[in-house]
Amino acid sequence: MISKKLSEGVSMVSNALQSNSCQDVAVIAVIKDESAYIHEWIHHYLYFGFKHIYLGINRTTDRTTEVLDLICSQYSNVKYFVMDWIDKDADKSGINPSMQRLSFSFLANEAFRDPNVSHCLSVDADEFFYPTDFKQDVSHFINSMPYNSRLSIHWACQEVDGRAFSAPFENKKYYTTPQVKTIMSREAFDNLRKFTLHVPLLKISDKSRHIDASGNIFKKGKHREISESNFNKDQKAFILHRMIRSETEYLALLLRKRPSSTLRVKDNRDGIIQRTKLFALEVNTEDLDAYYRSLDNFIVNCALTDTLTGIRNEIVSNSQEILNISDEDLLKDVDVYYKVLKGTSVFPTLHNRITSMKITTLKKASIDKLRDTALMLESYNMLISLELMQLALQFRPNGLYIKHKVSAYQGKLKQE
Numbered sequence: 001m002i003s004k005k006l007s008e009g010v011s012m013v014s015n016a017l018q019s020n021s022c023q024d025v026a027v028i029a030v031i032k033d034e035s036a037y038i039h040e041w042i043h044h045y046l047y048f049g050f051k052h053i054y055l056g057i058n059r060t061t062d063r064t065t066e067v068l069d070l071i072c073s074q075y076s077n078v079k080y081f082v083m084d085w086i087d088k089d090a091d092k093s094g095i096n097p098s099m100q101r102l103s104f105s106f107l108a109n110e111a112f113r114d115p116n117v118s119h120c121l122s123v124d125a126d127e128f129f130y131p132t133d134f135k136q137d138v139s140h141f142i143n144s145m146p147y148n149s150r151l152s153i154h155w156a157c158q159e160v161d162g163r164a165f166s167a168p169f170e171n172k173k174y175y176t177t178p179q180v181k182t183i184m185s186r187e188a189f190d191n192l193r194k195f196t197l198h199v200p201l202l203k204i205s206d207k208s209r210h211i212d213a214s215g216n217i218f219k220k221g222k223h224r225e226i227s228e229s230n231f232n233k234d235q236k237a238f239i240l241h242r243m244i245r246s247e248t249e250y251l252a253l254l255l256r257k258r259p260s261s262t263l264r265v266k267d268n269r270d271g272i273i274q275r276t277k278l279f280a281l282e283v284n285t286e287d288l289d290a291y292y293r294s295l296d297n298f299i300v301n302c303a304l305t306d307t308l309t310g311i312r313n314e315i316v317s318n319s320q321e322i323l324n325i326s327d328e329d330l331l332k333d334v335d336v337y338y339k340v341l342k343g344t345s346v347f348p349t350l351h352n353r354i355t356s357m358k359i360t361t362l363k364k365a366s367i368d369k370l371r372d373t374a375l376m377l378e379s380y381n382m383l384i385s386l387e388l389m390q391l392a393l394q395f396r397p398n399g400l401y402i403k404h405k406v407s408a409y410q411g412k413l414k415q416e
Contacts, residue, residue: 026111049137271342
C-alpha cells in the first residue's frame with residue numbers, strides 16, 4: 001500500500017459537498033500508449049491522497065492495459081475504461097476529433113457519481129499535481145484555500161531530462177507558463193456547461209470563486225483557459241508537466257498520434273529548446289527519498305519490474321523510427337517534422353534529407369509549406385531558413401516575397 005503521513009484534525013461540516021470543505025478527491029486522465037509511465041502517474045496521485053483514479057484509454061497499441069490490469073489487481077480505487085467506442089461516431093478519417101473532450105466528460109461524470117467525491121482534477125498522463133511543501137495531502141491542500149468552485153493550478157514545465165526514464169522530480173529544472181489545470185468542485189460540475197481541458201466552462205459565471213493556487217482570484221489571460229502571463233508566483237501547488245522527458249523518449253512520444261489528428265506524428269510539440277531562464281524545484285531530500293521508496297515498493301507490489309524493462313526497450317527502438325517514412329509522406333507534413341524535431345539530434349538528418357531530394361520528388365511538395373517552414377525557423381537557424389527558401393524559389397522563381405526573403409537572409413548571414 002502507499003505509505004503517506006497525513007495531517008490530522010480536519011473536521012468536515014455536514015454540508016461539505018456544497019461548501020469548500022473537501023471529502024474525497026478524484027483524478028481523471030485520458031491516455032494513449034502510456035505503458036512505460038502510467039505506473040508513475042498512478043503512484044503519484046495515490047501518494048498525494050487522491051482517493052479515486054479514473055482513466056480513459058483511446059486507440060492504444062502498446063501494453064497499457066497489461067500494466068493497468070496489474071495495478072488494478074492491487075488497487076480497487078483505480079479504474080480504467082476503453083473509450084474507442086467514441087470512434088463509432090467518426091468523421092471520414094475514421095476518428096472522432098472530440099475523443100479527448102468526450103472522454104474527459106465521461107470520466108468526470110463517473111467520478112461524481114460517487115457521493116463521497118467532492119472535487120475532481122483533470123490532467124494528462126504527463127502532468128503531476130504537487131503541493132510546494134511536497135507533504136500536504138490534496139484534501140488538506142484544498143481545505144487550506146479560500147472558498148471556491150474552481151481551483152486552477154499552473155504548469156511547472158520540466159526541462160529536458162539528462163537520461164532516459166528518469167523518475168518524476170529527478171530533474172529539478174523547470175519554467176512556468178500561463179497554462180493551468182483545474183480542480184473542479186461538485187458545485188462547479190453541477191453548473192457545468194462544457195468540459196474544456198484547462199478551465200471547465202460553467203453555465204453561470206462565478207468569477208469570484210475561481211482562484212489559483214496562491215488563493216487569489218484567477219485572472220484569465222488572452223483567452224479564458226490560461227492565466228495572465230505575470231501571474232502571482234506565490235503558488236502553493238503546481239502541476240509538474242513532463243512534456244519532453246529525455247530526447248529518446250521525446251522522439252518515441254512523437255509517434256503517438258493526438259486523439260484529434262490523423263497525422264503520423266504529434267504536432268503539438270515544439271522540439272527541444274534549451275531555455276536560459278529556469279527555476280529549481282525545492283524539494284526536501286528526505287521527502288523525495290520517501291517518495292522514491294514508495295514508488296519502488298509500488299512497482300514491486302504490482303509485479304511490474306520485468307514488464308517495464310521490456311516496455312522501455314521497445315521505446316528505445318521506437319525512437320529510432322521517427323524518420324522511417326517515404327519521401328512523399330515526409331513532404332506532406334514537412335512543416336510539422338521541422339517544428340517537432342527542432343533541437344534534436346535528428347534535425348540535421350531531416351534537413352539533409354529534404355535538401356538532397358531529387359527535383360522531381362520535391363515538385364510534389366507544397367511550396368507554401370517550404371516557405372512557411374523557413375519563416376518558422378528564422379529565429380532558430382537562419383541558414384536553414386535560407387536553404388528552404390531557396391528550394392521554394394526554384395519552383396516559384398517569380399515569387400516576389402520569396403525573392404525578398406532570400407535576399408534578406410543572405411544579408412543578415414553576411415553580417416554575422
